[in-house]
Amino acid sequence: MDTKKKYNILAVDDAKDTLMLLEFDLGEEGYQVFTAESGEQALEVLEEQSIDLILLDMYMPGISGLEMLHKLKAHPIIFNTPVIMLSASDDEDQIVAALEFGADDYVTKPYIPKVLLARIRTSLRLLEKTLELESLAKTDFLTGIRNRGAFEDLASKAISQAKRSNHPLAVAMLDIDFFKAVNDNYGHDAGDKVLVEFADIICDCFRDNDIIGRVGGEEFAICMANTSAENALIACERLRERVARSEIQVDDSKDAKVSVTVSIGLSLGRGDEMSLEGLLKEADLSLYQAKHSGRNQVKLYQEINAVIADDIVDESPEISEDEYPGIDADIGIGNVLGDEDLFAEILVMFYEDHSKDSEKIQQAISSDDQPACKHLVHTLKGVSCSVGAMQLFELTKALDDAVSLEDKARYQQLYQPVAAELVKVLGGIEVRLSAQL
Numbered sequence: 001m002d003t004k005k006k007y008n009i010l011a012v013d014d015a016k017d018t019l020m021l022l023e024f025d026l027g028e029e030g031y032q033v034f035t036a037e038s039g040e041q042a043l044e045v046l047e048e049q050s051i052d053l054i055l056l057d058m059y060m061p062g063i064s065g066l067e068m069l070h071k072l073k074a075h076p077i078i079f080n081t082p083v084i085m086l087s088a089s090d091d092e093d094q095i096v097a098a099l100e101f102g103a104d105d106y107v108t109k110p111y112i113p114k115v116l117l118a119r120i121r122t123s124l125r126l127l128e129k130t131l132e133l134e135s136l137a138k139t140d141f142l143t144g145i146r147n148r149g150a151f152e153d154l155a156s157k158a159i160s161q162a163k164r165s166n167h168p169l170a171v172a173m174l175d176i177d178f179f180k181a182v183n184d185n186y187g188h189d190a191g192d193k194v195l196v197e198f199a200d201i202i203c204d205c206f207r208d209n210d211i212i213g214r215v216g217g218e219e220f221a222i223c224m225a226n227t228s229a230e231n232a233l234i235a236c237e238r239l240r241e242r243v244a245r246s247e248i249q250v251d252d253s254k255d256a257k258v259s260v261t262v263s264i265g266l267s268l269g270r271g272d273e274m275s276l277e278g279l280l281k282e283a284d285l286s287l288y289q290a291k292h293s294g295r296n297q298v299k300l301y302q303e304i305n306a307v308i309a310d311d312i313v314d315e316s317p318e319i320s321e322d323e324y325p326g327i328d329a330d331i332g333i334g335n336v337l338g339d340e341d342l343f344a345e346i347l348v349m350f351y352e353d354h355s356k357d358s359e360k361i362q363q364a365i366s367s368d369d370q371p372a373c374k375h376l377v378h379t380l381k382g383v384s385c386s387v388g389a390m391q392l393f394e395l396t397k398a399l400d401d402a403v404s405l406e407d408k409a410r411y412q413q414l415y416q417p418v419a420a421e422l423v424k425v426l427g428g429i430e431v432r433l434s435a436q437l
């Protein structure tokens with residue numbers, strides 16, 4: 001129990017003398033005491049005051065103690081507030097009924113002050129523990145901001161509210177660019193520091209009532225209630241610039257500073273039809289477009305679905321077509337710190353483990369086995385990067401996103417280019433391996 005905190009206690013009793021006694025005994029102990037002579041009055045006090053604990057008389061005219069208890073425990077906000085029943089009755093059935101209705105404790109009147117005070121302290125201690133656990137369950141352990149569950153919970157409420165009031169709302173998805181390289185070059189601890197600092201920068205750039213959460217490893221989301229498209233774009237652009245300008249100190253001794261950039265996808269709530277799922281999906285698609293257009297930029301959701309697959313297939317990124325089709329041996333060898341023999345072993349493993357992936361993915365898609373599909377595509381994405389098959393990496397990353405979003409139309413479009421690129425990579429590996437013999 002927080003001994004410095006001044007707790008607010010509401011005493012509800014139709015007997016004025018009991019209320020006076022409670023005010024005196026509890027006031028002496030440092031509690032701020034509010035009083036109500038009926039259930040109706042108590043509800044009014046609860047509307048206006050933040051109350052930490054309620055002492056509730058069992059028998060009162062109007063709303064009875066048990067009815068009141070029922071109302072309190074069904075209330076969306078007050079339900080956690082501890083309630084100690086106070087009653088002249090020591091009838092066992094009454095005590096059991098009160099506890100089963102959700103009372104936290106039961107004290108008979110006339111009460112013994114030091115016993116009542118001890119029971120109040122116990123209830124408040126339990127309340128603190130409950131609040132602490134609730135807060136832990138909602139917080140991302142690394143950055144201290146909301147975790148995915150808490151973000152979704154609050155954002156859903158903000159969306160319902162925006163629908164009721166017909167106010168605009170925007171959702172942004174953020175992903176640090178090339179974050180894997182930060183981990184690879186500076187170590188995982190440095191990566192963690194970047195994530196912490198990045199979360200601080202977001203909190204600094206957005207309003208207190210914007211809902212900010214870490215929704216994945218290096219992915220963050222922001223729900224901006226009551227925000228127009230223009231203002232949401234301005235806020236995201238401000239964040240993008242601020243991140244790009246920042247130098248994050250990741251190692252005290254070596255004076256190592258890391259700069260990162262962020263890609264941001266933004267979607268806008270539109271009247272009655274908006275849902276968190278829909279907005280996150282649109283923001284994710286725009287984020288994908290931001291990544292694909294060169295990263296370090298903000299993209300607003302437009303009808304981009306159809307464009308994406310074509311873009312990827314038509315585009316010839318900076319990946320050079322070298323003598324081993326589909327693989328960039330320099331990148332692959334670089335990934336294993338220049339060890340060419342190890343790289344050759346990895347190529348063999350890739351060949352053995354992934355040459356049938358096209359068929360396996362197609363089978364998972366046609367049997368609608370999303371977990372299997374996700375696993376196959378995700379694994380292929382990771383190993384493509386390891387062997388320097390960067391075009392295959394880009395394509396499987398897009399397919400991976402589509403599978404995660406369960407966007408069937410997109411993964412039907414993306415499957416063919418992935419399969420074709422895999423054939424090319426397998427051919428490239430054959431050439432490379434035979435050249436080494």
Ligand SMILES: Nc1nc2c(ncn2[C@@H]2O[C@H](COP(=O)(O)OP(=O)(O)OP(=O)(O)O)[C@@H](O)[C@H]2O)c(=O)[nH]1
Binds near residue numbers: 178181187189
């Ligand atoms: N240090 C650290 N790294 C994490 C954490 N969660 C995820 N990651 C890393 O984040 C990286 C994400 O990499 P990718 O999804 O390949 O993407 P990227 O390198 O950021 O590249 P783009 O998103 O395409 O710009 C992986 O290396 C993960 O291991 C974390 O809590 N701490």
